[in-house]
Amino acid sequence: MPHATAATPSSVHRPRWWTELPLIAVVYGLYSVGRLLVREDIPAAVEHGLAILRLEKALHLNAEHPLNRLLTDHPALGIPADFAYASLHYLVTPAVLVWMFRRRTAAYRAARTWLMTSTLLGLIGFTLMPTCPPRLLDAHHGFVDTMAQYSAYGWWGAGASAPRGLSGMTNQYAAMPSLHVGWALWCGVLLWRHGRHPLVRAAGVAYPLITVLVVMGTANHYFLDAVAGAAVIAAGALLTRPFMRIADGVKDRIRSVSARTPVAVTPVGSTIVGDGCKTSAGERIPGRRTSSADSSDAGTDTAAEVSDDAPAAAR
Template sequence: MFDRVEVPLNTWIGTVPVVAVTACYFYALMHYVMTPAVLLLSRRHGGWHYWRGYWAIVLASALALAVYAAWPAAPPRLMPDLGIADVMRDFSAYGWWGSAASAPRGIGDATNQYAAMPSLHFGWSLWCAIQLWGLPSRAWRVVAVAYPSLQVLVVLATGNHFLLDVLGGAACVVLAYAVVGLLHRAATSRAGARVPVAAG
């Protein structure tokens, strides 16, 4: 299965250093930049759009953390028998990261190297896409499609996640939005039931 997606992408990117280094920076930076930026954009938009997104990312992240704690899973880069190279390590001379994925050199021990499933790198990018899609500008919809599309290619090509991890991250986000939506509808129904009906 891995030789159909993960291995070919990983093998190819290792042969194109400029793409590999760009992918490393994308992996190391974009989720830290895009996620708060989209949260701020959503806040400016306000209303239910913001609050739905706020609680969805909180719930999705909490669900992922629970999975990490209960079922630690190694990323492909820590499984050399699969034939997948650690691209971040191989090109670490071009950035601040060392052998612990995107963690700065010297503090790799402070990170959880066995938190591959689900992929919050992809999960958060999908969350960004959903929030951006709800904004009125067409330009944001282009970003909403491009960002998670690039993120899935990057996390697979750099050896940081399996395709199944990506699907797990997506599931966390979709489930979180569904739960938030259900709770909102339930609360709205209860509030509507308490409103007295005026006499005709």
């Protein structure tokens, strides 16, 4: 997992928030737009979902069914789980990012790059493998959409965690990998590594585990989706340092080019009179102060003129 070293200058100085916010917004915007633009090939997505389900049953990893029945039969568990699925994803992750920015400056840049890299890798996964979540499979497969079952208690409708009427603004077949799990794991690692209070570190362990149970119990993800989300975070961690070196190289190149670019500085109040034109010998610019050299030159020229005229006067 990436960690900052005290030797690098970028880890000493805190990044400016007014440059960080647009950068994060651009990356998240690309992720959101790209997620929506991915073609929803529903037949292929359904087949991918069923293939995952068959593989899990063959490996005896099918924990989704019992968890889903637990939340379906017990609203006291199902409703909080739905709220957790619909909100924590968008609350805890930015909160940890801000905490790193304010309290762990030396490690912030690596943490931010890690999150962004992993998110873009997740988008590639959505593109290459659209996957139908368990809740959208045919009913005979035994899954119940708890978000729809308990929608009267929250702001969401039948379209996953999207607000009512806005389900068309989300790609419901972007289940593989689970970035709910991936982002939760990112939060957990940072809380465990950089938290000083035992409760903070305990939250770093509990949050990813609870997220895995929630995404499976609400029938939004398979267990292998969660595994893929963790794999994406691991891959993002491995790519963080190379990406930071590339970014530093680009910055250094831009700075060197800027430093080599000459900048003409004109003193305040100065005026370029000649503008590149030469004056003839002896010509004086009005208002110009005459130097001693000019005076001596002028005196020599005057004396020469007198000497030339003297013989003519004698004649």
